[in-house]
Amino acid sequence: MPYPDAAATHLTPAEDAVPADLLALDATDPLARTRDLFSLPDSVLYLDGNSLGALPAHVPDRVAQVVTREWGDQLIRSWTGDAAWMTLPDRVAARLAPLLGARPEQVAVSDSTSVNLFKLLSAALHLQDTASGGTRRVILTDADNFPTDLYVAQGLNALLRDRYELRRVPALDLAGAFGPDVAVLLATEVDYRTGERLDLPGLTRDAHAHGVLTVWDLAHSAGAFPLDLRAADVDFALGCGYKFLNGGPGAPSFVYVSERHLEGVPAFLSGWMGHAEPFEMAREYRPAAGARRFVVGTPGVLNLAALDAALEVFGDVDLHALRTKSLGLTDTFIRLMAPVAARHGLTLVTPLEHARRGSQVSYRHARAGELMTHLIRAGVIGDYRTPDILRFGFTPLYLSYADTYRAAQRTGAVLDAVLGAAQVQA
Amino acid sequence: MPYPDAAATHLTPAEDAVPADLLALDATDPLARTRDLFSLPDSVLYLDGNSLGALPAHVPDRVAQVVTREWGDQLIRSWTGDAAWMTLPDRVAARLAPLLGARPEQVAVSDSTSVNLFKLLSAALHLQDTASGGTRRVILTDADNFPTDLYVAQGLNALLRDRYELRRVPALDLAGAFGPDVAVLLATEVDYRTGERLDLPGLTRDAHAHGVLTVWDLAHSAGAFPLDLRAADVDFALGCGYKFLNGGPGAPSFVYVSERHLEGVPAFLSGWMGHAEPFEMAREYRPAAGARRFVVGTPGVLNLAALDAALEVFGDVDLHALRTKSLGLTDTFIRLMAPVAARHGLTLVTPLEHARRGSQVSYRHARAGELMTHLIRAGVIGDYRTPDILRFGFTPLYLSYADTYRAAQRTGAVLDAVLGAAQVQA
Numbered sequence: 001m002p003y004p005d006a007a008a009t010h011l012t013p014a015e016d017a018v019p020a021d022l023l024a025l026d027a028t029d030p031l032a033r034t035r036d037l038f039s040l041p042d043s044v045l046y047l048d049g050n051s052l053g054a055l056p057a058h059v060p061d062r063v064a065q066v067v068t069r070e071w072g073d074q075l076i077r078s079w080t081g082d083a084a085w086m087t088l089p090d091r092v093a094a095r096l097a098p099l100l101g102a103r104p105e106q107v108a109v110s111d112s113t114s115v116n117l118f119k120l121l122s123a124a125l126h127l128q129d130t131a132s133g134g135t136r137r138v139i140l141t142d143a144d145n146f147p148t149d150l151y152v153a154q155g156l157n158a159l160l161r162d163r164y165e166l167r168r169v170p171a172l173d174l175a176g177a178f179g180p181d182v183a184v185l186l187a188t189e190v191d192y193r194t195g196e197r198l199d200l201p202g203l204t205r206d207a208h209a210h211g212v213l214t215v216w217d218l219a220h221s222a223g224a225f226p227l228d229l230r231a232a233d234v235d236f237a238l239g240c241g242y243k244f245l246n247g248g249p250g251a252p253s254f255v256y257v258s259e260r261h262l263e264g265v266p267a268f269l270s271g272w273m274g275h276a277e278p279f280e281m282a283r284e285y286r287p288a289a290g291a292r293r294f295v296v297g298t299p300g301v302l303n304l305a306a307l308d309a310a311l312e313v314f315g316d317v318d319l320h321a322l323r324t325k326s327l328g329l330t331d332t333f334i335r336l337m338a339p340v341a342a343r344h345g346l347t348l349v350t351p352l353e354h355a356r357r358g359s360q361v362s363y364r365h366a367r368a369g370e371l372m373t374h375l376i377r378a379g380v381i382g383d384y385r386t387p388d389i390l391r392f393g394f395t396p397l398y399l400s401y402a403d404t405y406r407a408a409q410r411t412g413a414v415l416d417a418v419l420g421a422a423q424v425q426a
Numbered sequence: 427m428p429y430p431d432a433a434a435t436h437l438t439p440a441e442d443a444v445p446a447d448l449l450a451l452d453a454t455d456p457l458a459r460t461r462d463l464f465s466l467p468d469s470v471l472y473l474d475g476n477s478l479g480a481l482p483a484h485v486p487d488r489v490a491q492v493v494t495r496e497w498g499d500q501l502i503r504s505w506t507g508d509a510a511w512m513t514l515p516d517r518v519a520a521r522l523a524p525l526l527g528a529r530p531e532q533v534a535v536s537d538s539t540s541v542n543l544f545k546l547l548s549a550a551l552h553l554q555d556t557a558s559g560g561t562r563r564v565i566l567t568d569a570d571n572f573p574t575d576l577y578v579a580q581g582l583n584a585l586l587r588d589r590y591e592l593r594r595v596p597a598l599d600l601a602g603a604f605g606p607d608v609a610v611l612l613a614t615e616v617d618y619r620t621g622e623r624l625d626l627p628g629l630t631r632d633a634h635a636h637g638v639l640t641v642w643d644l645a646h647s648a649g650a651f652p653l654d655l656r657a658a659d660v661d662f663a664l665g666c667g668y669k670f671l672n673g674g675p676g677a678p679s680f681v682y683v684s685e686r687h688l689e690g691v692p693a694f695l696s697g698w699m700g701h702a703e704p705f706e707m708a709r710e711y712r713p714a715a716g717a718r719r720f721v722v723g724t725p726g727v728l729n730l731a732a733l734d735a736a737l738e739v740f741g742d743v744d745l746h747a748l749r750t751k752s753l754g755l756t757d758t759f760i761r762l763m764a765p766v767a768a769r770h771g772l773t774l775v776t777p778l779e780h781a782r783r784g785s786q787v788s789y790r791h792a793r794a795g796e797l798m799t800h801l802i803r804a805g806v807i808g809d810y811r812t813p814d815i816l817r818f819g820f821t822p823l824y825l826s827y828a829d830t831y832r833a834a835q836r837t838g839a840v841l842d843a844v845l846g847a848a849q850v851q852a
Binding site: 071248 | 465466467470472474477478480481485486489490492493494496497498499501502503504505511537538539540541544548552569572573574576577578580581582584585586594668674675676677678679692693694695696697698699701705706707708709710711722723724725726727728729730732802807809811812
């Protein structure tokens with residue numbers, strides 16, 4: 001093994017010989033400065049920001065302040081005093097809104113992605129039942145949707161005594177699967193395994209043409225490229241705070257609600273923090289205005305504050321420049337990996353077409369799990385997804401073209417060592 | 427005003443003259459040493475640990491380690507590496523179990539109290555439907571239950587198209603309200619306003635005698651006194667991580683499930699973290715063994731780790747000694763406050779009988795909100811609960827008899843100043 005527990009700081013001559021064209025791209029990269037906003041160890045080539053975003057450098061201070069000053073010193077006074085924890089979910093929502101193409105009141109930040117999906121799917125089904133008189137009984141979803149999306153739909157349907165049918169079709173067949181029996185399309189914009197990006201505006205338009213409401217999971221979208229949910233007329237969306245938004249492990253998730261539904265959308269997970277007047281302690285639930293009703297119980301302030309601070313990084317980032325760089329990095333990786341893939345029988349499963357690509361590159365290989373273990377040990381941190389996917393995520397905020405070059409070089413070397421340099425494509 | 431923004435470090439002569447009998451109680455207090463485990467400012471008399479527990483002194487280091495080392499340096503590897511975030515919910519549950527009188531596999535730690543209530547109430551109703559053939563359609567609850575408990579029941583029932591009736595009766599009438607139409611008793615052991623403690627074992631026994639399942643909210647119980655949920659044969663329970671457990675703002679909540687239901691209890695909020703094999707990424711939901719199925723989505727690791735560390739404080743605490751001290755402190759406060767209450771027309775609403783008292787003392791007064799604002803400004807931190815409750819919580823882990831004396835002295839002085847020293851009971 002050439003890289004037993006190697007660190008990326010110990011570069012081989014090949015890894016160090018970054019081609020001039022890539023160095024030139026780094027030199028003119030408008031996002032180059034954001035790398036310094038992260039506390040990312042030099043010892044790794046981190047291609048897993050789509051699983052857990054790196055730590056923004058100022059987050060530890062913010063969290064320490066929340067713990068020692070706001071909790072420790074100010075104690076209960078922080079709910080309504082200077083720290084104003086009561087409105088922290090709203091402030092985080094306001095920071096996030098521009099990344100989604102949303103108004104602040106359309107966004108709520110709380111709970112996990114799974115719990116938020118339950119809120120939105122139950123609300124969408126209810127609205128559809130009311131509108132359709134109960135004739136639409138199908139939840140249409142991508143057969144390869146992230147498991148938790150399927151589980152939440154299964155759990156909700158079991159609670160509703162199997163009122164609905166969960167119809168799972170391949171992602172590319174979704175557009176042809178709308179019909180008068182379909183209540184809701186539940187789809188994830190970017191497939192967590194292949195990195196394939198669906199046509200969110202197109203599918204939303206098609207869905208609406210058939211009277212279908214849309215619930216979009218943006219786990220691998222938010223913070224990875226610009227979103228314009230209002231322009232796309234998306235009904236409901238949700239996503240993850242800890243991937244491309246860098247909010248930290250288990251950061252709260254967000255929900256988005258179309259202005260069309262904002263007034264009447266039911267919050268069946270109705271808790272006191274989503275009440276119009278929490279401290280009124282009224283016996284009857286009365287939803288807060290806008291998406292705030294989807295904040296249910298007392299928010300986990302430490303994680304919420306970490307996400308709040310992390311989102312500062314996006315303050316003046318041009319999301320179109322971010323997208324351009326993301327495509328540049330993934331194009332570069334695909335190109336550099338092409339001979340490695342050919343040599344070792346890796347099958348690229350991420351679309352080459354830009355419009356159909358998220359911010360990751362994935363390959364299939366029968367020994368993917370074992371290979372990723374070796375790669376991680378060698379300092380190239382991607383991840384393995386069952387049954388046979390090697391996944392490499394690209395976060396333009398902290399990855400350079402040089403990093404991308406080195407990651408491809410080292411991946412090739414590790415695969416050569418593990419699989420044999422002379423191996424021919426299977 | 428005698429105490430404009432006064433600090434408890436500036437004691438008046440009267441406040442400093444702690445009677446010898448109270449000093450003697452402090453001198454022999456077996457819990458005296460735990461005060462030093464907290465980072466509680468000397469400038470306040472903190473009687474609000476039942477709203478937000480004080481900061482255990484070692485928590486900031488633990489949180490800093492999670493942020494900088496586990497997240498920042500180890501990144502995604504912390505899910506399965508040394509930090510083992512995947513099993514952190516189980517480790518916190520195991521720490522908590524002895525405080526509840528539970529086995530570790532009966533406890534799950536995740537989400538907010540409101541969300542956990544939804545999980546348990548939906549599960550209990552489903553089990554009851556199956557057992558009763560759908561004849562039991564009443565959710566019986568305390569009319570003065572904490573609002574979120576009522577809201578969650580309302581929201582769940584709305585989702586289930588008003589299948590159930592939410593029947594709210596005064597707490598003291600619950601015992602007589604069981605009948606063949608009642609599915610579930612949803613009750614909070616200690617009333618958040620009055621501090622009255624219900625007879626949990628007795629009500630559970632009565633409920634079972636009538637075929638009713640029990641869901642107990644232990645928000646003001648867990649960590650405040652010993653619990654023996656197994657002995658009481660409680661079906662389901664849940665509670666708060668940030669009150670007497672000191673887990674920090676928005677700490678995750680816990681659920682408890684009777685061994686009788688552990689095998690078959692449905693988790694309708696079914697997410698990937700509650701799956702039997704999360705990384706299998708299977709399309710079909712298969713619940714994890716035991717209460718772990720109630721961990722839904724990715725847990726908020728910062729808040730969860732803070733709770734984990736906070737629970738270390740309970741490591742060798744004798745909960746019976748804790749209860750003894752709690753009753754001693756509240757007895758003392760009630761006694762010392764008696765002349766103040768008489769002078770100013772405060773009505774004690776907390777029961778004198780020990781068995782019926784939680785770990786707080788509450789009074790009614792028409793100007794309660796205004797009075798609490800003055801008290802907080804003077805360094806006596808309790809809280810106000812609508813419409814007319816002054817609430818003082820007592821956490822034996824960090825409060826002494828001397829603190830209790832000083833708090834009563836200062837409360838009397840502040841009320842004298844605000845209401846007039848000569849005022850006679852209304």
